[in-house]
Amino acid sequence: xxxxxxxxxxxxxxxxxxxxxxxxxxxxxxxxxxxxxxxxxxxxxxxxxxxxxxxxxxxxxxxxxxxxxxxxxxxxxxxxxxxxxxxxxxxxxxxxxxxxxxxxxxxxxxxxxxxxxxxxxxxxxxxxxxxxxxxxxxxxxxxxxxxxxxxxxxxxxxxxxxxxxxxxxxxxxxxxxxxxxxxxxxxxxxxxxxxxxxxxxxxxxxxxxxxxxxxxxxxxxxxxxxxxxxxxxxxxxxxxxxxxxxxxxxxxxxxxxxxxxxxxxxxxxxxxxxxxxxxxxxxxxxxxxxxxxxxxxxxxxxxxxxxxxxxxxxxxxxxxxxxxxxxxxxxxxxxxxxxxxxxxxxxxxxxxxxxxxxxxxxxxxxxxxxxxxxxxxxxxxxxxxxxxxxxxxxxxxxxxxxxxxxxxxxxxxxxxxxxxxxxxxxxxxxxxxxxxxxxxxxxxxxxxxxxxxxxxxxxxxxxxxxxxxxxxxxxxxxxxxxxxxxxxxxxxxxxxxxxxxxxxxxxxxxxxxxxxxxxxxxxxxxxxxxxxxxxxxxxxxxxxxxxxxxxxxxxxxxxxxxxxxxxxxxxxxxxxxx
Amino acid sequence: xxxxxxxxxxxxxxxxxxxxxxxxxxxxxxxxxxxxxxxxxxxxxxxxxxxxxxxxxxxxxxxxxxxxxxxxxxxxxxxxxxxxxxxxxxxxxxxxxxxxxxxxxxxxxxxxxxxxxxxxxxxxxxxxxxxxxxxxxxxxxxxxxxxxxxxxxxxxxxxxxxxxxxxx
Ligand SMILES: Cc1ncc(C[n+]2csc(CCOP(=O)(O)OP(=O)(O)O)c2C)c(N)n1
Ligand SMILES: [Mg+2]
Numbered sequence: 001x002x003x004x005x006x007x008x009x010x011x012x013x014x015x016x017x018x019x020x021x022x023x024x025x026x027x028x029x030x031x032x033x034x035x036x037x038x039x040x041x042x043x044x045x046x047x048x049x050x051x052x053x054x055x056x057x058x059x060x061x062x063x064x065x066x067x068x069x070x071x072x073x074x075x076x077x078x079x080x081x082x083x084x085x086x087x088x089x090x091x092x093x094x095x096x097x098x099x100x101x102x103x104x105x106x107x108x109x110x111x112x113x114x115x116x117x118x119x120x121x122x123x124x125x126x127x128x129x130x131x132x133x134x135x136x137x138x139x140x141x142x143x144x145x146x147x148x149x150x151x152x153x154x155x156x157x158x159x160x161x162x163x164x165x166x167x168x169x170x171x172x173x174x175x176x177x178x179x180x181x182x183x184x185x186x187x188x189x190x191x192x193x194x195x196x197x198x199x200x201x202x203x204x205x206x207x208x209x210x211x212x213x214x215x216x217x218x219x220x221x222x223x224x225x226x227x228x229x230x231x232x233x234x235x236x237x238x239x240x241x242x243x244x245x246x247x248x249x250x251x252x253x254x255x256x257x258x259x260x261x262x263x264x265x266x267x268x269x270x271x272x273x274x275x276x277x278x279x280x281x282x283x284x285x286x287x288x289x290x291x292x293x294x295x296x297x298x299x300x301x302x303x304x305x306x307x308x309x310x311x312x313x314x315x316x317x318x319x320x321x322x323x324x325x326x327x328x329x330x331x332x333x334x335x336x337x338x339x340x341x342x343x344x345x346x347x348x349x350x351x352x353x354x355x356x357x358x359x360x361x362x363x364x365x366x367x368x369x370x371x372x373x374x375x376x377x378x379x380x381x382x383x384x385x386x387x388x389x390x391x392x393x394x395x396x397x398x399x400x401x402x403x404x405x406x407x408x409x410x411x412x413x414x415x416x417x418x419x420x421x422x423x424x425x426x427x428x429x430x431x432x433x434x435x436x437x438x439x440x441x442x443x444x445x446x447x448x449x450x451x452x453x454x455x456x457x458x459x460x461x462x463x464x465x466x467x468x469x470x471x472x473x474x475x476x477x478x479x480x481x482x483x484x485x486x487x488x489x490x491x492x493x494x495x496x497x498x499x500x501x502x503x504x505x506x507x508x509x510x511x512x513x514x515x516x517x518x519x520x521x522x523x524x525x526x527x528x529x530x531x532x533x534x535x536x537x538x539x540x541x542x543x544x545x546x547x548x549x550x551x552x553x554x555x556x557x558x559x560x561x562x563x564x565x566x567x568x569x570x571x572x573x574x575x576x577x578x
Numbered sequence: 579x580x581x582x583x584x585x586x587x588x589x590x591x592x593x594x595x596x597x598x599x600x601x602x603x604x605x606x607x608x609x610x611x612x613x614x615x616x617x618x619x620x621x622x623x624x625x626x627x628x629x630x631x632x633x634x635x636x637x638x639x640x641x642x643x644x645x646x647x648x649x650x651x652x653x654x655x656x657x658x659x660x661x662x663x664x665x666x667x668x669x670x671x672x673x674x675x676x677x678x679x680x681x682x683x684x685x686x687x688x689x690x691x692x693x694x695x696x697x698x699x700x701x702x703x704x705x706x707x708x709x710x711x712x713x714x715x716x717x718x719x720x721x722x723x724x725x726x727x728x729x730x731x732x733x734x735x736x737x738x739x740x741x742x743x744x745x746x
Contacts, residue, residue, distance in 0.1 A: 127596065128603050132646045135592075152646060187588060187649040311640035314633055 006177045011139040012041040012170040015103065018146040019047060021178060024074050026434045027103075028052055028061035032078025034118060035105030037170035050434065050466055053458035055082050057427035059089020059160075060456070062100040064391065064431030066093075067414045070224065072153050073100045073431060079107055080118030083164070084125065088421060090160045091129040095418025096245060097222065099158035101149050102130075108168040109137040122164050131159030139172035144183075151183040156190025157309040158222065192308070194325040194333055201321045202280075202304045203337045206236060209278035209302075211346045214240045215261065215290075218417070219283010219308065220249030225328035226410045229282065230254070232331050237343040239350060241269045243284050245417040248407035253386070258350065262290040263555045264399040267564055268353045270555065274562045276301045283307065283327040286316040287418070288557075296560035306330045362567075371522050373397055373475045373545045377404035379525045380445065380473065384533075388443040389414065391432060393425035393452035395482040397475035399551040401447045423455030429470045430462060439469055443533065450476040450502045460512045463538040471532040472540045474505055478547045485550045489565065509540035516540040580609065581630050581655040582731045583638065588647040589615070589622040596645050597624060604641060606630070610663075610728030621649065625730045654731050661731035663706045666691075667713065670720035671698040679719060686712040697722055 015038055026048040031039045052058040055077045062073030077083050083104040093100045107116045123135045132152050134145050153161040220229055226249050233240055233256050240250045241261040250257055258269045279301045291297040305319040306327050313322040323330050362374040377400050386408050392398040392415040407413050414432055416424040425448040436442035453474050484498040509516035515535050519528045532539040553564035587593050594613055601608055609627040616623045635653055642651045671679050683690055688702035702709050
């Protein structure tokens with residue numbers, strides 16, 4: 001129990017005190033009038049402040065920090081425009097259940113509701129995109145509210161919490177003492193006890209299934225359940241398909257790993273799901289990008305759904321055996337009850353359907369001098385031995401990364417899944433770097449498109465000022481590639497507003513005092529990656545890839561999961577050593 | 579089917595907004611919504627009536643529980659309940675029609691609460707369909723204006739699901 005002496009100090013001091021007691025050592029932010037008292041006192045506390053270039057970046061950094069560490073990330077902004085600039089970052093954290101606390105300054109309480117200078121009702125604006133939010137107008141409530149905010153952000157299904165603090169509260173004096181008592185919220189019960197009956201029902205389904213598939217989601221990573229999942233899989237012999245955010249929760253190179261399912265999942269994965277007689281969904285929420293057309297999704301399968309948020313049960317897919325609870329605890333409870341099995345013929349059947357697809361894969365193709373994004377991802381995986389922390393943006397490059405970089409470790413991939421926020425990668429990687437400061441242990445790669453990079457490229461300046469190292473691989477195809485691909489497939493090739501002219505990224509990085517180079521052929525990849533790995537400071541590589549390449553396979557939006565657009569036969573070649 | 583949910587919430591600024599925002603965001607269409615105080619200080623009670631099937635009813639409850647300030651939610655749709663709606667009706671009433679109207683008021687166990695030369699204000703408290711009935715028979719006289727509070731409901735019998743909350 002921590003007890004502070006009853007001393008009189010300002011609300012601004014209470015803010016930093018509570019952050020310190022919550023274990024915060026870095027915050028990402030941007031000052032302004034309504035948050036100035038807080039910034040003024042910050043100088044007295046051992047908390048590092050990272051000055052961002054746009055508040056959206058601050059929210060993404062807090063999010064990247066949270067995802068890389070499992071701890072709560074914190075961002076700070078002023079009232080009005082500072083606060084509204086956070087919105088995209090908050091929504092991103094909300095949809096991917098990322099625990100962040102956003103501190104915003106607000107005009108003094110006597111001005112609230114008067115349209116005062118830089119007044120925005122930010123609790124109103126963020127109400128639907130936060131797990132919870134608070135407006136603090138009484139300094140005595142500041143401490144307890146902040147403690148509550150951290151508790152709510154990290155417990156149960158985590159999420160963003162915003163605390164809007166009026167300027168007068170920051171200035172007012174208080175002698176509030178943190179008694180260290182646990183937060184009591186009568187209406188908030190994030191813990192669930194798993195009842196025997198639902199466990200028994202799940203066990204019966206698992207033991208009798210002939211063609212079961214596990215769908216592993218983000219919950220595995222968040223609940224730190226990777227080791228338990230692996231033990232469970234090895235006991236039951238059940239193959240694992242992962243969602244985009246679940247990648248790394250189960251080792252990609254494990255013989256029972258099928259890979260990613262869904263819109264850009266490999267054919268054998270989606271087919272296995274469609275043919276399964278049992279799906280065991282672990283910490284995932286049956287997003288439409290995962291299920292395809294709902295009424296044709298896994299029609300023969302009974303479904304077990306292990307999920308911490310009861311409102312996800314039966315939301316998109318009707319399940320036979322719901323278990324509400326922490327996925328790690330549930331796996332531990334199931335473990336001793338389920339039968340040990342091998343399920344060899346089912347696994348062999350899936351394996352058989354793989355062979356053919358792998359031959360069509362781009363990495364199996366003989367070189368023809370052209371540079372494909374898939375090459376970059378495959379080589380990056382090989383050269384970093386699959387051990388880098390990769391932070392991806394949104395678009396084609398994100399899907400190629402998911403397909404070709406084999407993640408064997410949880411928290412090895414950070415990406416915006418639910419909201420699909422372009423501009424996420426660079427700031428999220430900066431946040432991740434503060435969560436994992438060791439350059440030897442944690443190599444960080446940003447994989448970003450030419451479009452998304454330009455949305456938050458200003459944060460290169462943050463990298464330079466903070467002197468941090470991340471490596472940035474720009475997959476430069478001259479297009480808003482994913483949208484271009486949809487135009488190619490579904491709008492008869494009319495490229496409306498997708499060709500994009502970009503600045504010279506090498507010069508741009510150079511202008512920031514950062515190291516940079518360009519890669520235009522596959523032969524240069526190895527050298528460039530090696531160069532970035534050993535060059536101090538942030539490095540930017542401009543990969544000039546094939547411009548009109550497409551991500552295959554693809555389940556068109558609204559189609560059944562097995563209804564995939566496959567790789568065109570023109571790129572079918574004889575198998576080579578992949 | 580038409581469902582009645584009762585939610586006990588912390589009486590704090592913005593809580594009603596959170597509940598309403600949730601219904602809007604999830605695309606649930608509220609039939610009626612009433613809010614009021616309870617015997618427990620700091621706790622308000624909400625009654626929401628809306629059309630929902632079994633699945634959405636479950637999810638509405640789960641969604642409501644996700645709101646940090648929601649203490650307890652009950653679906654009263656299948657329970658034995660007392661439910662009441664209050665209406666005030668202003669009806670055209672001349673010296674000629676007044677006796678007829680008062681007769682109807684009697685039959686429906688409503689009350690006249692104000693009378694002027696050309697109109698009357700009636701009050702009726704009861705089950706919603708009874709009030710609908712009164713409105714129907716008064717329509718020919720000319721309804722000037724009308725207001726209804728929306729339904730409030732309570733489980734019959736001795737126990738309260740809120741008991742455990744009170745204990746805490
Ligand atoms: C903020 C935002 N705006 C628009 C979109 C829609 N969108 C999805 S992918 C994409 C194209 C991304 O282009 P680029 O960053 O160059 O990546 P590529 O697909 O070419 O790899 C767009 C515009 C989005 N996801 N996020
Ligand atoms: Mg592009």
